[in-house]
Amino acid sequence: MSKEFKISVRNLVEFIMRSGDIDSTFIGNSRALEGTRVHQKIQKNKGENYRAEVSLKYIFAYKDAIISVEGRADGIIEEDGEVIIDEIKSTTRDLESIEENYNPLHMAQVKCYAYIYGKENNLESLKVQLTYCNVETKEIKNIIEEYSLIELEEFLYDLLDKYYVWIQFEKEWRELRDSSIKALSFPFTEYRKGQRELAVAVYRTIQNKRNIFLQAPTGVGKTISTIFPTIKAMGEGLVHKMFYLTAKNITSSVALEGIKLMNEKGLSLKTLAITAKDKICFKEKTICNGEQCEYARGHYDRVNEAILDILENEDLIDRENIQLYAEKHKVCPFEFSLDVSLWADMIICDYNYVFDPRVYLKRFFDSKKEDFIFLIDEAHNLVDRGRDMFSASLNKEDFLKGKKITNEVGKKLYKKLDKINSYFLELGKKCDEKGYLILKEDPLEIASMIRSTVEEMEKWLKIKDNSEEYEHILKLYFDCLAFIRISELYDENFMVFSKKQGKNIVLTLFCLDPSRLLREGIERGKTGVFFSATLTPINYFMDVLGGDKEDYIVRIPSPFDPSKRKIIIAGNVSTRYKHRDISVDKIIEYIKVFIGSKKGNYLVFFPSYTYMEKVLEKFKEYDEEIDILSQNSIMNEKEREEFLNKFQQNPERTMIAFTVLGGVFSEGIDLKGERLSGAIIIGVGLPQICFERDIIMNYFNASNGNGYEYSYVYPGMNKVLQAGGRVIRTEEDRGAILLIDDRFITKTYKYLFPREWRDNIVVYSPKDLEKILLNFW
Template sequence: MSSIHLPIRQLVEFLLRTGSIDSRFTGFDRALEGARIHRKLQKAAGEDYQAEVFFSAERQAEGLTFLLEGRADGIFTDGSGTTVIDEIKTTAVPYEAITEDMNPCHWAQGMVYGAIYCSRQSLPELNVQLTYYQIDTDQIIRFMRRFSAPELEQFLHKLLCQYAPWARQQLDWAARRSQSLAALPFPFAQYRPGQRALAGEVYRACRAGRDADHKGGSRLFCQAPTGIGKTMSVLFPALRAMGEGSGEKLFYLTARNTTQAAAEDAIARLRTAAPELALRSVTLTAKEKVCLHPDSEGHPACLPELCPYANGYYDRIKDALSALLDDTGSFDRAALAGAAKRFSVCPFELGLDLSEWCDVVIGDYNYLFDPVVHLKRFFDASGDWLFLIDEAHNLPDRARAMYSARFFKSSLTEAKRALGKGKSSLRTALTRADRAFLDIRKACVRLAPRRGQTGAPETDTAQTTLLPSLQDPVPELPEPLYAQDGTVFLRELPSALLSPLRAVQAPLQDWLEANPDADAHAQLLELYFAVQDILRSSERYDSHFVTQLTARSSELELQLLCLDPAPFVEASLSAGRCAALFSATLTPPSYYRGVLGCADARAVALPSPFPAENLGLYCMANISTRYRDRETSVQAVSDALARLTSGKTGNYLAFFPSYAYLRQVYEDFATRHPDIRTLVQESGADDAARAEFLAQFVPQPKETLLGFGVLGGVFGEGVDLAGDRLIGCAIVGVGLPQVNPQQEMLRRYYDAQNGSGFDYAYRYPGMNKVLQAAGRVIRTPEDRGVVLLLDDRFARPDYARLFPPHWQHIRYLHSAEELGQALQDFWQK
């Protein structure tokens, strides 16, 4: 008899949920507040109340075995000795509108738990209680119903019979999928050099999964050279492992849309190579980008009276799924939009619902790692998931940003102004919060008067201004860690700011729901989400965070800053059986394992398969691009670029540590070398401007082109200019992040953790940008090109030790004339 794993909540919501998407009751994020209220009510229920009781059971229906799992909010015995299953629900529905039959899914969930509990404990009957907590008024209302054990068992059996056709379809699909994946051929005539080694590492990691050594799932860090075809090299072995029973679903997670497209293209190629391949994939895109019916401000309008795709969504979604799941499908952004219009359903929610029935889910990092938008339907519990993390060198900074939060005093002032005149509970709450921020801003100014010093690191021993002993301690602030240049860092949460922000929530929510058409709605909605974000972050705040307060003019910026995302990333990865994190730059592996919470992960670095002689690698060791030397280095850098581009007619890129330095060198270069065509990366350029920039790098150019870009920017990684579309690049400086109080706090933290503060805060992130930029040049075995490093620090052992093995032939030069001769020799070979 076939069996299928089925979460209880998924069972009842899929079959019984009806009606519309309505952001008034579901669109505002209530998850964190709901969890807090659950804990509060469970604790208040007393010692005999069993909270978060896990259920698992087997049931047969229609020739299938269902493995049911779920977690009841509570179980207790009432005064008469009757067992009660308690389901706690937080709601924004007005108290007077809460009814016993408001949501049949709530009763159904409790009844399924009741059926399992009666069977387990041999009970003849029990009570199911629904506890509704009105989140804005703190009012509680309870409803109770008694059910006999046969009645509950019959109800559960009926649900399973209804679900059986869907379960059988999925089981049949899984068998067909496994058979086709097990026989899946590699879609090319042969492996590129390095591809087989990478594929083998990923395959073994997927097969290892969870065992005695990998209780949280196996982890693999793989540094693989740019140009070997990493996307196919990881997708193909992971899918083969799925076909052999190692993995139920594959999540391909990326930092940018371009790499999502690469995954879609790889799957399309696999389909071409194996026309009978049974595989469904879906690409998840942010709601703001796929919404078919935004409001006048361009935001998703998730109200049934405004959006036809939200209205009646749950009444139509099963018909849409039934039609879309009849065979293999690739549901990218365009396909989801077309299906959404066809069935009149929300494309964003359709993508999420399709993901439960698809084999490959492609999306941004945040669908796994972000505590707010991660896919709760998969990752609130562990599963047999395979995670492929593309361009994993981006994950440390992205993860820090996901767990951090910021809030500005000015948003309170502007919200009061937008409200207009007149008294209200919201205006009162905003005024109190604004006053609290004003008081703390004054305290920050006293603690850390601004000195106006900014810039890039002068040396590798940049100093922090430590807090002097205070003659006049500020009672509003906990003891600071240190203060510098208008910024104060605290170890503790600033309750003097968080309490008034918490008091803003309820009146702000009320105003937004009562005034959906007001001119100020969009602005106050933005404030609402900012308040929610900072309060969410405060809930997970621990020793891996610091509080940053920055005073600028009349502004006060509050940041709850995650310095070390390791435990949060590790917890997310533990939801799956395997995680393969791959990139061209994961050096040193100890750094990435440390900041991403994967201390025991296997780390491999594959050698470059490309002939070393195809890369001319030079360093001008007589040039300093340190911040203090930039003014005097402009002409030397400009001369080196002129020598680089005169070696051979073609397309070149030069990468700089900042826009300001880029502009200085560009102006000098354009003045003294007007015969060389140039392009400049503009700050804040949109997708169209980026595409136009890259389109200038044409094959077989008739004249030389030099593009000026920024290290770590959009052209410094993820850009594939193969062949003679790019034959050389210059990298100006070692890429160190700008010295600022935040980077210095990061440095102090890791100095305390492992004595490697400068490496973790500056050197490793900087060299990662350097290596990524250098990887733009050699993309195929036939490519030839040059990389020019401009900074004397590249000759120092503490930087040179971070070079990849295929850089052993680097030549250190000391004049433009030496460079010219070296380039002439290279191109004449």
Template sequence: MKKISVREFVEFVLKKGSLDSTSSTSTHSALEGSRIHREIQKEMTAQYGKNYASEVVLKRAFHQEDFTLQIEGRADGIVHSETEIFIDEIKTSETVFSEIEESKLALYWGQVKVYGYFYCLEENLSEITLQLTYFQTTSEEITRTQQTFGLAELTSFFQECFSEYEKWLKFRVDWESERNQSIQSLAFPFGEWRSGQRNLSKAVFQVLREEKKLYAEAPTGTGKTISTLFPAIKWFAESESAIERLFYLTAKTITRTVAENTFSLLREKGLEMKSITLTAKEKICFMEEVKCTPEACPFANGYYERRNGAVWELLTENNELKREVVEKIARKHSVCPFELSLDTSLWVDAIICDYNYLFDPRVALERFFSGETTESIFLIDESHNLIDRARSMYSATLSKNAIRKVRKLFVDEKHLSKPLGKIERVFDSFHERMTSDFYSQSLPAESMIHPIYEFIEKGREYLGEKKEFEHQEEFLQVFFDCLRYQRIGEFYDEHFVTTVEKVNDDLLISELCLNPSEILQSILEKGKGSILFSATFTPLFYYKKLLGGRKSDYTLLLPSPFEKERQQVMIDRMISTTYRNRENSMKDLVEHLYLFVHAKKGNYLFFFPSYQYMDKTFLLFKERYPEVKSFIQDVAMTEQAREQFLAKFQENPSETTVAFCVLGGVFSEGIDLKGDRLIGTAIISIGLPQINEKLSLLKEYFDKENKQGFLYAYQIPGMNKVIQASGRVIRTMKDKGVVLLIDERFARRDVQELFPQHWFPHEVVGTPERLREVLEEFWRGE
């Protein structure tokens, strides 16, 4: 049986008009909207007593030849007495009621008309009164309008809507039958399972069956994409709970491409499955400037008049909906490609997208995740990235300079400048109590809440009145910063801290998320099972804890599939790379790096903990060994510059090539230099982040939580960067290479406890001669 909410049903069939970011951006959150609903419902209860019921579930199942559709929802309120019967639908917005577009009003009335139809059938009524209660948030004015409909009229309305929706549902049901038949006969595409793949696939299947979470470390070469996707796809056909879609979530474009290629491979083997890749609005927009208003964009103007035709063609003529396919159909139908991809995603089997579409409160797909649960499963690739990403997603910052600038620009708009002035005074009050350039407190900045809310309310009213105005860009930046600050404040609890810091001549106030685990846990539990996997999940207990795992969730640690003889891990304990010893040890470091690359002609990467350290070492290396072809990573590189950088790593090199890079940068993760395009990596230092105030807060937080502050704030994140960089060397079964860890601290026991299993056994070298001997022995015969 298929299920759909009343709101989704009505919006899909009846929604008309244009895309307009200025009218669709709500200044009050879902929590604020819920509060307003409760207040109105409370007043109705006081007025009607036992004759009034709120949040009344109304649902109806419709049986067709090939499927059953259940449409369900909650009426905000129903009054049922001997003298009157009516259904009340509550809506909230900043727009004045008289200025609401007819197309939006039609949606409001369409929703309550469906409730009225269901209630008439349920209570055997021949007619019913429907009421729309509209709360205008800036003035707090309530407008109530009523209409009375006969059952015959409601029946006709509903049947017309259902008839339009029916063809879409029949298409979906027929497609799912075809899809599941193809899945049942689908075989593993490579014939033989590589080491670790079968164990990972079995674990994925088991976890999805139990609707839990799996945290799996699958070292490079395991083939983790196919090992997670294949069993997840198989689960579609075998699950009794009717899985509707699969989300493959990634942090980087390259891993999205790997997922796309894996789907393509499975289609070649007979899979019938529709997948779509969501591309960021800024990248896929057809216009020079991203401005989603009907006045500025022809693809936004009248979008909903043409949307369903574009979605239908995209769905019925394609199974692999990559960016170029979406763009082609969007141009043909003159619709926004970004919104088209989102609307089409409701009908596909798999969605490949960035983390933020699930986790980020600013852009999360409410069409999927607004309820408590969803019939979806989540595959989260390179999940070690998600901790820092989540901390960023659930943190917010305001700038005093930006606030002051907008206040001065809009000084004549007193309703705007007045609350901005109040926000400035909050900055000043914090500034007065600061004894250094950094201040923190565990409590939120309570005095900031009301003026921010006031500015947002007045700002939204202003935006509703003016489509274009001078200094619009500066205003919108501050407006959205305040909106974000307000929304993040709704999550604020003991896992957050408020910081105030002086940066040059500016003052910044931030709500800083220290531990996102509970937020991530609540989001992941919206699905019917989650698989979080990475090549670097050591130690597993850390990642399971911070990525929302429960005790009952599973972990899996797989061995490396590569032969140990094909990779040599060495620790050079002769050199100290601590900050105070770098200058004194740099000459020895350069000598050891030369010994490293001199042992065999080929391509090498050197990773440094900072640009300054890298730059100084590079200059000295070039001076002492000019015959070695070497180049260095720039601070800011375009995508084209990165590609040119990697293109220097040629197959079958005729000379030794060395690239100096920054640890944790763009070249220490996600690049794939197979074969002899890379045969060695040297990692200088254990990767500890530079000590700063915010990391100190993180250390303090975890010291209180589990007495492991230094481990959680510094050691594990640092070693993750080291492990990621080392993973660039061996990418396939035929690769052979060396990893040199340069720092005396790598030989310490507490550091080696954070090594991945496949680094054991390793060689600890204590003299240059021994370094040369180990390298010569490893490369002998090559």
């Protein structure tokens, strides 16, 4: 029996019938929300003969394929022996201007539902109804047509005939892909110690439809050990699509390298890396409409040809390939990449495409649950990213500027903005001496005020030309929409607070605990695989990442020879904030001894730029034959690449790079062999004490009594472990790690050391350090 190909009615109609330009001309997102409410109200008022939200599905034996077409009709009316299939559409247009062919996709959609219902119920003919509702006036217009089942069948089969080229492509591709997967063996000659265990754990987790938390030291090969078993499970029909989720571009490139390696071993897999819109756009300014962008103009007339072209010629579809084919076919590269994702077996993308309520991929996650597998790389980063994705802020200054812009034109909007500005002023008066105010009530009052302001902004934006003033109101509009969306998620895991910043006042909906919302994201698929070198302590990460007692836990020990890594703690230095000035000279002495013991490249990590600059300034006074680099707080991709390229194998002179703990160079970089001889980590990585961290601490103190650990200690130690993980990357590597802070020898921090770090040596002077390193090297 052939494998079943699934497609929704909506996707089928849109994919085959779409045409013309991409048009992101402002129409107003809140109208969509209002449209949903109108939609539900119409359904509720239709009476007892109206069945709302009726699921429909029909399986076609079409040519040599089995195609499952499914969807949900807004309503089915059965009255006096007559059947009417109803499709509700909201609009801001004058209803008199709307006729049957106003939007051919609307009529096509309801005709497909009608055929499926008529076929299932042996009807010879039935009526279709388009119910248009103006969201502003609430007026309704019905367009009713009657079709025979034969006419509806001809229409749907004409769509399927046009879609068949895609079915044929996917059918042939699946056969090729699955046979290549069955023949695929692990891409290295042998597994590293712990790799097979890791791969087996991932495969069994997918088999059992569970989630897993994997902690495996740097250098084990987590990327290939999670991708390989997932691909194998795909070949067995256990996985429909796999998502490799990352926090940083550098980790996505590692996943791409893993796929390239397996492609060289005979794997056929369509792999797509999604690049953010602003990074992949061909234009200097991203304006997506046909009048101002030649790639948006006629995009839908050409995009299907572009998709087929890239799929027939490329398996690994990265940013370069997307741009190459987008240029060839003159289509928008970002929208093109999203369409290609429908046909990809593996999608490599940022966390937000699965979790962020503002941008997640609705084309995959707004329908019923599928066999999607989420491989979550560097999962420790998802804690703070989760808080960011589920939080939102508004600034008083933005409303004040908006008020000034609309003073002359747009009196209604001016009044709304003035009211919100006054609300912010009242908040400012209530802030404490440190400039903060925790709001006890939920955000409904301000959210309601913002919602009505958004409606007025939409009216203003529709009649205004693009200008700097227009851009400000547009940005404020989207900030307000984000705030409204997050307010709808509000529960006991959130807090609302305001803070003064000079003359500005910021109102924040702050997610204290992202666990529930992250869990809901994972439940959009079948299995979540959370993996990192630093999920310590594992119970903390399971708690804040939405794990539960049904999830699996696997810890893989280090596969490397412990004699090749020396971990030393300088136990006589305090790097606490109040001791930093007096610690500088001691730190410099330790650095000099550490890098003087062997010619090589070294990284030194500081808890802040200020502390780093203090030490660096004094360190430069020493006339040493060494090269010095320092991290800049604003480095672009090219500058970061140039920085890393300075780490050469077998350098002629010693080089030391001054960097910041938790920054771009403390995780995700791979400096193998003699490119890195050692790392010095100064301080225990505690996040800076601040209001936000303190309210997280108070929240977890109330819920589990571990507030300080959850808010400060565990996130800080995670940075330390990540930085230390830069040193040993392969079995051949040899290196030393120096931890400078007397807190590392306390029970609290010793408990957080991974097993491979527990064989450490404590020193109390640079002279002791020198002896140990001379012996080690």
